[in-house]
Amino acid sequence: MQEHEPQTHPSPRAPLRYRTVDIVVPAVLGVAVGVVFWLWNMLWTVTTPVFAFFPPAQALIYGMWLLPGVLGGLIVRKPGIAVLTSTAAAAVSMVLGGPWGVEIVLAGFVQGLLSELVFAAARYRRWGTPTAVLAAAAGGLAPAIWDNVRYYVTWPLSHQIAFGVIVVISAALIGGVGARLLTSALARAGALAPFPSARR
């Protein structure tokens, strides 16, 4: 594609264009995070069946699943990338097999969409820690609600609220702060050269 000027400083009125790299890198990044998830899942499944007995512990690490969407958005800084990255990461769990099936891809899509709304509200111009934290927390609202109605249906309201709040906080910390730190670290490693996020 003819891109003489790499879009490091897109002017607000420039028509929205997606280079191939803008689409393919988040897809591959999402899949890589998905592979790490999968190993992470195995690790937890093998080491701690405790989670079944003490679900709040699982809520604490839930934020990990909200990371890819925010990470993709922070790196590429274009509309729709959070949805793309989040969906790609979730698709790995479906393709590699597990007890979720296509449902997990829909979950990844919705989580990415909620994060996307925050980036849109920031008009795709603010990419600091506050935006990242809000985007991840917004994404965390999906499992905070869905997991309660899907899995923990008979819990008393207090438990359900506690679970939801812990999920959102975990999302904000692991998914939001984590994605922000990761983006900076990737930029320092020189991996983000094609993207505006290469420079702060």
Place this chain on the structure above:
Amino acid sequence: MSAPARTPHPAAPRPPAGPAAAAGRRAWLARANPAAKLLAAALVAAGLVPVVDPVTSGIVLAAALPLAACSGLRGAQLAAVGLPLLVMAAAIGLVNLLFGQEGWAGALGAAVRLLAIAVPSVLAAVTSDPTETADALVQRLRVPERPAVAVLAALRLIPLLTAQWRTLGAARRARGLEAGANPLRALGVFLGKAFALLVRAVRTGTTLAMAMDTRAFGTGPRGHARRSRWRAADTWLVAGTAALLCAAHLVSLAAGTWQPLGIGG
């Protein structure tokens, strides 16, 4: 058709879709359009989440289980798909029993509903080839084409990424970076490897994008090498799912067991 890319790495369970999708004479569910299976699975989730009684979900589950016979999965593959489902259902039943307010009945309802939603969802996943799924999403559900193809291409990199993960582990061991029995160090090693994998992923993605650019990816209208066909059977699958959900709700209402989702149990 997609056999090489689907080759699993040793640590991964064999993706059960492979044989089902690649067999010459394919099972009924494997031939159905992936878009139809996705819609049916989503319909079941939407239809069953608002009710918590075991009867409504039980009817749907009873109707969905025989579909496993139409999935082309046999013996060990079926066990590999079913076992995690049973473990998850048992775990969810248990947490609802331990922390819930409705005792055994509530726990049973939660576990049965979980399975009734998850079984169609998993069957849809294991009987759908990723390439056919991407074709169906683009051609039938009007999902934007470039991102769909990009995700499909990225999914083909799973074996490469997992191989890189093992290489990173071997490199760290060679340098004496081993966790031993210390879980904190294990976490440190894990995060270090994860970061290195992400760096590799971005670089791989950049190279892949360049390769796709040289083949003029996304510069003009695309033709479709494979047509994603919507057959009468696909309409029947979706319509049948909707009818089944209605029937399940009606039977449960008539039996007086129907119980809607309430906030806080």
